[in-house]
Amino acid sequence: MVLPALALPVPALPAGFLSLFGDAFNFVFSGQEAETGGVTVGGTSQVVELATKQIEVTLLALAVAILLAMPVGLWLGHRQQGEFLAVSAGNAGRAIPELALIALMAAAIGVGLVNLVVALAILGIPPILTNTYVGISQVDRASVEAARGMGMTEIGIVRKVELPLAVPTIMGGVRTAAINIIATATIAPLAGILTLGDFIIARNVYGDAGVLAGAVLVALMALALEGTLAAVQWAMTSKGLKLNRS
Amino acid sequence: MTAESVSASPVRFEAVTKRYPGAHSDAVENLSFEVPAGEICVLVGPSGCGKTTALRMVNRTVEMTSGDILIGGRSVREGDPARLRREIGYVIQQIGLFPHRTISQNIGTVPALLGWDKEEISARSAELLDLIGLDPEYGDRYPAQLSGGQQQRVGVARALSVDPPVMLMDEPFGAIDPINRSRLQNEFLRLQAELRKTVLFVTHDVDEAIKMGDRVAVLKKGGRLAQFATPTELLMEPADDFVEDFVGADRALKRLALMRVRDVDLWTAPLAQAGDQAEPVRTAVAAAEVPYALLVDGENRPLGWLSDRDLSGEKVPATPDSTADPMIDADSVLRDGLATLLQSGSLYAPVIDARGRLTGVLSVEIVSDFLASDEASESELSAAERPHD
Amino acid sequence: MIEAASNGMMRVGAIDQSFFTDRSSGNCIQDNKLFCPGWVADNYDRYVDPTLQHLVLVGSAVAAGFLIAFALAILAHRHRFLQTPFLAGTGILYTIPSISFFFLLLPITGRGSLTAIIALTAFNLQIIFRNITTGLRNVPPDVTEAARGIGLTPSQILRQVELPLAMPEIIAGLRIATVSTVALATLAVFANGGGLGTEIVTGSNITFKTGIIVAGSIAVIMAIVFDGILLLTGKLLAPWKRKQAIS
Structure with missing residues (x-):
């Protein structure tokens, strides 16, 4: 239909570009025979199973990271101490190669859910710690002094003044942690826990259709998680702060 | 220095009007007056009277809606605003020194834009540092290393860098404490006795207006000119109740500051x-x-x-x-x-x-x-x- | 592997022996102990190529990310309404896990280092974009106002005032992007992109602890070195910050 003269000098897409997506679609909804032969792989039931696992380990690891990092960040931030520790933790955390961490945990301590969750939580702790610290310590000291002057207890100050004002920053850290964790959970099959990443890593079993399907599913899942957390942040942020921002 | 042939030019407002988009009334309405070359004209009035808008229309950091402003007979509306601004000294309350540039580099900004060579620029910086009473060694410092008063002096020096015929000063001493403000005012008046620039000076402080102005333009809300007079006339014969109120019940006493x-x-x-x-x-x-x-x-x-x-x-x-x-x-x-x-x-x-x-x-x-x-x-x-x- | 180990044993004598705790034990490799220095001493050369590949991956991805993010940030600075869509767009690219991105590109660019570089670039765009726009936004308004008032054109204001003042923020963004990209580039192996990840997952490497530790450590050291270089660059480019701290 298109006139040849209008053809743009774009490198031609590899043959079967669309058919590969078609295969991936089929892979998700109907499954296909494994490249290794014999069994059928893919299909909704396996997709749901692996996706559930990925969400499970992600949320578990995120919860562990929050439980460990947030109280420390709150405490340091409230006391305005340990800035070096809190900020360097964030910087150091970024330098950890996720792949080496997962592989080493699996090789040295062994495969299994607990080890995986620990390794993922390690990735989530730095951004949560740093952002909690920064968020709390940046709360206007005048607001804190006013609260103290009105007779609030220190815990009351953290809960009713500092925490609400620091929500956007803290949630920023939680979101970064969540993205790191769910991305790394994709390579969890290396640690013996089968997540959607299995489609990607075990290409010899699932073929290119499986790899592409896995990639799409992981991307969608990460975006969904990020969207959900953004909505949570919006809901948790006080109206007064939202007014300020705009 | 090329600019020195033109030491000062008269500034003339001709029916200048400014209405901001979406506003229901004029910010400045039909403003006309003339400042003779070499004089200080103070624009004074309560907040919202359009005095800063009026000032900023001179260097077109605000564009006028109608009317014209002439500097030495030439309309500011002609040509490129950036080029116009390089020929007009500009001092603002927050000073706005460039924190990443040394004092010398700050003073030399416009000369560098005009393509002066390095020696000319550094000679001019040194000359201006001397004029504002700062040691030459300050030239290599950064603005954050200077006190507020020193920074404001540098702001004046930067405005004088190419010896502009006209200077605009927007509450230049407003952020300085009273004691240093009075000192800076005196210093500026001493400088002005020597330089004889045409200066438009905005303030909300009537005492400052009387002290600094050869002429005072009192503006009222909506940017209307309530009175344009010498400080003495202003104190002796306020044009209307508004000016009388604005000048204050103690205006008689203020006259005592005009006489030795x-x-x-x-x-x-x-x-x-x-x-x-x-x-x-x-x-x-x-x-x-x-x-x-x-x-x-x-x-x-x-x-x-x-x-x-x-x-x-x-x-x-x-x-x-x-x-x-x-x-x-x-x-x-x-x-x-x-x-x-x-x-x-x-x-x-x-x-x-x-x-x-x-x-x-x-x-x-x-x-x-x-x-x-x-x-x-x-x-x-x-x-x-x-x-x- | 065992051969390599025995080779290693022969050479170890040439190096300061006190460095090695297990020089008497030839079984380190077979036992797959946590760390076998003898093996490292013998096999360090196998890390040269992956390290160089890793440098190319990181260098290209950060350079491309910087150029694109810079262009986007300047556009968004001129036209404020572009800020939100650019932030959202780069945010999506940041959120999609790199490993997934590699294979989303599969039908288009196939496997290889180009695919890896594109995915890593997509990842670091937002970090750099966000920092450049924050840096530009944090320039004090009185400074730009004064710059305009003394006759700088908008592009002169951008080049002579805003960008220099935003430099510390821009460098901070580059540091975060570089360090994260060094870590992430270990995943490039899944896209056949080479890099240090090769030494972690290829073949039997995945269970060989010493190999994982060495590859991981090289990545960490690379991140630290890049970070240090950028930190120093930032200090050199912002001399006014140093003097301010002194006074």
């Missing part, structure tokens, strides 16, 4: 030296404007006031009962002279020149007569010549 003590007609007191016969002095006191005699030395320097008891003897004593204090410097302004009198609780005080010699006697009555008269309007000094405290 030596410029009013002082009273004379009978004089005596130690060892003179007392009798003629007693006679003179009875007939004099000042009912007390002053004991002076051979150089006519006051030593003390002679009381009736001092003069009751045959000769004038060398040590009178009371000293001559307080004495008033003939160069001080009338306001300060009056303050000295009121503080000491005396009705009269000797006025002395720089060498301590008597030039007359200032009385509270002289001050009140001055306030009641039109004399204030007779002597018109430019802001730069006027006394500044």
Whole structure:
């Protein structure tokens, strides 16, 4: 239909570009025979199973990271101490190669859910710690002094003044942690826990259709998680702060 | 330096109007006045009166809606605004020095834009640092290493870098504490006595307007010109209730800041030296404007006031009962002279020149007569010549 | 592997022996102990190529990310309404896990280092974009106002005032992007992109602890070195910050 003269000098897409997506679609909804032969792989039931696992380990690891990092960040931030520790933790955390961490945990301590969750939580702790610290310590000291002057207890100050004002920053850290964790959970099959990443890593079993399907599913899942957390942040942020921002 | 041939140009507002998009009324309405070359014109008025808008239309950081502004007969609307701005000095309250550039580089910004070579720029920076009274070593410092007052001086130096014929100053001393503000005002007036730029100066402080202005444009809400006059006229004959209110109930007293003590007609007191016969002095006191005699030395320097008891003897004593204090410097302004009198609780005080010699006697009555008269309007000094405290 | 180990044993004598705790034990490799220095001493050369590949991956991805993010940030600075869509767009690219991104590109660019570089670039765009726009936004308004008032054109203001003042923020963004990209580039192996990940997952490497530790450590050291270089660059480019701290 298109006139040849209008053809743009774009490198031609590899043959079967669309058919590969078609295969991936089929892979998700109907499954296909494994490249290794014999069994059928893919299909909704396996997709749901692996996706559930990925969400499970992600949320578990995120919860562990929050439980460990947030109280420390709150405490340091409230006391305005340990800035070096809190900020360097964030910087150091970024330098950890996720792949080496997962592989080493699996090789040295062994495969299994607990080890995986620990390794993922390690990735989530730095951004949560740093952002909690920064968020709390940046709360206007005048607001804190006013609260103290009105007779609030220190815990009351953290809960009713500092925490609400620091929500956007803290949630920023939680979101970064969540993205790191769910991305790394994709390579969890290396640690013996089968997540959607299995489609990607075990290409010899699932073929290119499986790899592409896995990639799409992981991307969608990460975006969904990020969207959900953004909505949570919006809901948790006080109206007064939202007014300020705009 | 090429720009020095044009030292100052007159600035003329011709029916200038500004209405911001979406606004229901004009920010500046039909504003017309002319500032002669080399004078300071202060735009003063309450907040929201459009004074800053009016100022900023001169260098087109705000574009006017209608009317025109002429600098030396040339419309600012001609040509490229950036080029126009390079020929107009601009000083703002927040100073706006470039934190990442040294003081010399800050001062040399516009010269560099105009393509001066390095030596010219550094010579000009050094010259201007000297002019504003900063050591040459400050040239290599960064703005954060200077005090607020020093930064404001550098801001003025930057505005003067290419010797612009016109300077715009938007509340330049507004963020400085009162003591340093007064010092910076005086410094600027001294500079201006030398440079004779045409200056448009915005302030909300009527005292500053009276002190700095050769002419004062009082604006009221909506950017309408309420009065355009010399400070003296403003104080003597406010055009309407608004100006009268704005200038303040103490406007009469403000006039006292416009006049030096030596410029009013002082009273004379009978004089005596130690060892003179007392009798003629007693006679003179009875007939004099000042009912007390002053004991002076051979150089006519006051030593003390002679009381009736001092003069009751045959000769004038060398040590009178009371000293001559307080004495008033003939160069001080009338306001300060009056303050000295009121503080000491005396009705009269000797006025002395720089060498301590008597030039007359200032009385509270002289001050009140001055306030009641039109004399204030007779002597018109430019802001730069006027006394500044 | 065992051969390699025995080779290693022969060479170890040439190096300071006190460095090695297990020089007497030839079984380190067979036992797959946590760390076998003898093996490292013998096999360090196998890390040269992956390290160089890793440098190319990181260098290209950060350079491309910087150029694109810079262009986007300047556009968004001129036209404020672009800020939100650019932030959202780069945010999506940041959120999609790199490993997934590699294979989303599969039908288009196939496997190889180009695919890896594109995915890593997509990841670091937002970090750099966000920092440049924050840096530009944080320039004090009185400074730009004064710059305009004394006759700088908008592009002169950008080049002479805003960008220099935003430099510390821009460098901070580059540091975060570089360090994260060094870590992430280990995943490039899944896209056949080479890099240090090769030494972690290829063949039997995945269970060989010493190999994992060495590859991981090289990545960490690389991140630290890049971070240090950028930190120093930032200090050199912002001399006014140093003097300010002194006074």
